Amino acid sequence: MTVSENAGAAQAGHNSGRCTFDESARRLRENSRWLAGGVSSNFRLGIAPTPLVFERGEGACLYDVDGNRLIDYYLGMGPMILGHNPEGVRRAAAAQLDRGILYAGQTDLEAQAARKVCEMVPCAERMRFASSGSEVVQAAFRLARAATGRKTIVKFEGHYHGWFDNVLWSTAPALDLAGPEEAPVPIPGSKGQEESAGQNVEVLSWNRLDLVEARLARGDIAGVIMEAAMCNSGAVAAAPGYLEGVRAACSRHGTILIFDEVITGFRLAPGGAQARFGVTPDIATFAKAIANGFPVAAIAGRGDILDLFGKGVVHGGTFNAQPVAMAATLATLEALTPALFAGIETRGRRLMDGIAAELAAAGHKAVVTGWPQVFHVAFDLDAPARNWRDLARMNRAKYVRFTAALLAHGVRALERGAWFMSAAHDDAIIDQTLAAVRKAAREIGDA
Numbered sequence: 001m002t003v004s005e006n007a008g009a010a011q012a013g014h015n016s017g018r019c020t021f022d023e024s025a026r027r028l029r030e031n032s033r034w035l036a037g038g039v040s041s042n043f044r045l046g047i048a049p050t051p052l053v054f055e056r057g058e059g060a061c062l063y064d065v066d067g068n069r070l071i072d073y074y075l076g077m078g079p080m081i082l083g084h085n086p087e088g089v090r091r092a093a094a095a096q097l098d099r100g101i102l103y104a105g106q107t108d109l110e111a112q113a114a115r116k117v118c119e120m121v122p123c124a125e126r127m128r129f130a131s132s133g134s135e136v137v138q139a140a141f142r143l144a145r146a147a148t149g150r151k152t153i154v155k156f157e158g159h160y161h162g163w164f165d166n167v168l169w170s171t172a173p174a175l176d177l178a179g180p181e182e183a184p185v186p187i188p189g190s191k192g193q194e195e196s197a198g199q200n201v202e203v204l205s206w207n208r209l210d211l212v213e214a215r216l217a218r219g220d221i222a223g224v225i226m227e228a229a230m231c232n233s234g235a236v237a238a239a240p241g242y243l244e245g246v247r248a249a250c251s252r253h254g255t256i257l258i259f260d261e262v263i264t265g266f267r268l269a270p271g272g273a274q275a276r277f278g279v280t281p282d283i284a285t286f287a288k289a290i291a292n293g294f295p296v297a298a299i300a301g302r303g304d305i306l307d308l309f310g311k312g313v314v315h316g317g318t319f320n321a322q323p324v325a326m327a328a329t330l331a332t333l334e335a336l337t338p339a340l341f342a343g344i345e346t347r348g349r350r351l352m353d354g355i356a357a358e359l360a361a362a363g364h365k366a367v368v369t370g371w372p373q374v375f376h377v378a379f380d381l382d383a384p385a386r387n388w389r390d391l392a393r394m395n396r397a398k399y400v401r402f403t404a405a406l407l408a409h410g411v412r413a414l415e416r417g418a419w420f421m422s423a424a425h426d427d428a429i430i431d432q433t434l435a436a437v438r439k440a441a442r443e444i445g446d447a
Helices: 003-012 022-031 087-097 108-120 133-148 209-216 242-253 272-277 303-310 323-335 338-361 396-408 427-441
Strands: 054-058 061-064 069-072 126-130 152-156 201-204 221-226 256-261 283-286 297-301 366-371 374-379 418-420
Touching: 069 427, 087 323, 108 126, 108 297, 108 323, 126 133, 126 303, 133 221, 133 256, 133 283, 133 297, 133 303, 152 209, 201 209, 209 221, 209 242, 221 242, 242 256, 256 272, 272 283, 297 303, 338 366, 338 374, 338 427, 374 396, 396 427
Parallel strands: 152 201, 152 221, 221 256, 256 283
Antiparallel strands: 054 061, 061 069, 126 297, 283 297, 366 374, 374 418
């Protein structure tokens, strides 16, 4: 089925009246007898009115156990760049499934997918596959420390690089605990987090080149890691010259620059944020859109650094480059053509502009920022955020009410403010989305 046929079928099955989610709520309660909290990831909690249970996905839409058809802007929290259940990816995975699942060895598919990554991504002279974004971030830290002989990693407030103890710091820090912007206090992200695991990680405020330059000048930083576009917390662009300045400072002081492209990779452009913005890191990490929903991650970068994996730096994983997932990876990467991105760019921009117009017409102060492939909506900010400290002042309670109202009208958007676009979101889907935004904007009130 084509993208347009998917959209047409979805439109024909559109909800009549408001969606309800009683069966999802019932199953979540029942499943909590076996699944802690009823889910297998904390990031699937906190959804109003309840976390949802789904039966299938097709194109731009999901279908849940209550019989609702929901236009989906979660997109698996980012991976589904081609939409749900695309035929080419499904066919490639099925063909490999007939040949075998796991070999504890190499396949031609792995090599072909690796070559494709290296052809697409500016920094990728060499790469390796893994299974999750959190894993490849750890691999990047290990490489940076091995390459420099230093220990300390610098990260930034509001940037998320996985759930492990040594990096889950100041991902969403409360402003009353975070200290001054010039010297942030690292805030752990979880109960039970080992404090000593963060002793070699330092936190800075993002978009402050002066702070980066001053810290790197001390000569003891192994690596600087950042989202080149701050997309996990919001959709915050780097200030003019910031990425270039950090790149120059890292080169000047012998520090490894790491771009976390788990969200932006193969989404902001075929070559990721680094291709879109024209700044090349030493190492980059990828996951999500690289395989359109299959559990694949990658680390790529300078050949001399990545080759340390064969010279005493340990990196492993039973499921790394699993053949079925490699078939899906190659099929996904081959589908990421300039024409596909041009379509997402046009329709995503139309959606961004439409949401901003509908919220303004309903009397809401809101900013819609980011890029057509992934953007962010924030209530009650006076201007686009420059960093986490700006973004933390958005009216989150109001935004959650907005997403709950949208869900009742058949549109699923992330409660943290991010909207992900896919190639399956055609003009008919966008029309339906904006109609739901119009209704939701008039229902949520001002507070």
